[in-house]
Amino acid sequence: MTDPLPSKKKRDQPKQALAAQAGKAHKEGRQHAAGSSGVFKLLSAFVLLAAVVVAYRHDPTLFTDFLDSWIGFSEHWEGSQPATSTNNPVHLSADIPKRNAVVAAFRHSWLAYEKDAMGDDEYHPISHKGSNLTSAGGIGYTVVDSIDTMLLMGLEAEYARARSWIADKLSFERDGNFNTFETTIRVLGGLLSAYHLSSGDPVYLDKATELADRILPVFETPSGLPHPMINLAKGVGVANADFTGLVSTAEVATLQLEFRYLSHLTGNDDYWRRVENAMRIIKSARLPHGLASIFMSVDEGQYVTSAIRLGSRGDSYYEYLLKQYLQTNGSEPVYSDMYEDAMTAIHNHLVQKSTKSGMTYTAELIPEKDASGEVSWRLTPKQDHLVCFLAGSLMLGATKTGALAQSVSVPPRDKELTPSGRRDWKTGVELLRTCMSTHDTATGLSPEIVHFRIPSDGMDHNSMAPADWYIKGARQVFPFSMSFGYELEHFACFASPGEFPPYDARYMLRYVYVFTYVQYTDTNGPSPETVESLFLSYRLTGDQLYRDHGWNIFQSIEKHCRLSSGGYATIVNVDEVPVRHEDKMETFWMSETLKYLYLLFDDSNTLPLDKYVFNTEAHPLPIFQPSVRTGFS
Structure with a gap:
């Protein structure tokens, strides 16, 4: 009995024979023409190369512009579509539905606070209560911190x-100790911003001037560096009981934008001179490597x-070097010099892969003393999420201090930036990519602290070890044998069921206070990080x-942090779903996170980067x- 249809192999045999005959003829033809065509191709290549050389010597930009458009200098991630205009300013239109969703989130936050805790410094949304920073009462942190966001929205x-x-109930007559840095960036900064955005409402300038006058006594120290705390009622600077005789470098170097702008508004040079003197002292104390330790005497x-x-305690020092230069329209080169010096030091000593x-x-350098008292420095592959501010800051700095032209x-x-500008842009883009990678968690939110893998960490023998980074103590599982002592101490996955994990694993509405090495709650305030960097990167x-x-x-926050x-x-x-909440809504949620998200989706004509600097x-x-x-150089 014969098959009704031949097999595929049999059906293909005539076709294969014809194909073989055709291939043989084609091969013979190619061999016959190879000699003449090869010579022609070689001559053509020489002619093309000569034309490229002549064109490049005549106008190098023809070649560099082609490379810029082909490979994209800014090294955006695969699938991105950057703006293609070479003219500034480039108009970026608003994404109205997303912008409106951010506004709705702000109202959901504000109305809850206003109902339960109006005027209190902080809000606890689960218990529906407010609290103040001192027993003497608060100074309206949440209200003042949020009011310019309302104006923008x-x-x-x-x-x-x-x-x-603010006009009727805000009082600074509080016999309690307030953090100098936090009070300056949140309350003084909030009042000054509201004054400007309200087109000069005098109530804000009056309150700002009163507050600044109450803060000024912190600068009455032997060195001129400010005390970390201020008693607002007594007008007395107060030392930090935990670190006698020490001040945080970031805190003393992150008062300048606010006091200098107030000086500009009022004509009182004392505000300017006090904070500028702190920068003079810091510059004079420069360490040989150009980096700043987190404490000063x-x-x-x-x-x-x-x-x-x-x-923490280092971040905003670097941030304000650039922003002081930008605030006065590039008229103070001392700050651009300090900024460029610091960025070079960061690349030389802290930037890692x-x-x-x-x-x-970016890694950390931790001092260690041996038995003889000699100090050595251990490079630690640990990065606070606060560091993500640096991504956008580097990109912004590259277009300002690292630009060969005004715009x-x-x-x-590539041709528009100096070598250091190109370096900073590249690092900024790559660092932001890393920061977004740390959102690859169960909630889609990034932890406060991540640790990066290094060859000596002893984890390579375990198949479940993370490839690049991990969160210490985030998971309630034991993925490998208890005999691995190093992993028990250092790996990501250890927390007993029912216990709160270490601080590293938290998400504090994207702006944080972080733990220091001695495991206390750090009072160094929040720096702009991922959301600000995304805003800056989009604008740039x-x-x-x-x-x-x-x-x-934003969607991850809505899903996991919003309370009905x-x-x-x-x-x-x-890294845990369903999530567990802590009963706290930080003031910077409405001041920073939602503001930057709003600006990310708003029209680029709102607060353009050539006219504004953000504290x-x-x-x-x-x-x-x-x-x-400027009184120093």
């Missing part, structure tokens, strides 16, 4: 009630042996991918031409 009714509280004005890091994927991150393209082209590139990442973060009863809460473990609490202050000359 056009929330007229909410703004009117908040302004009324308030009496001697010198660095003391302490950790070197870009996270992960072992598996080559992810860019650059969007995104910048027009790349939709940055908006997409910002929207993903009102407000948003910290979650204690980003470290996201309060926008206008760029101005100073009448005071």
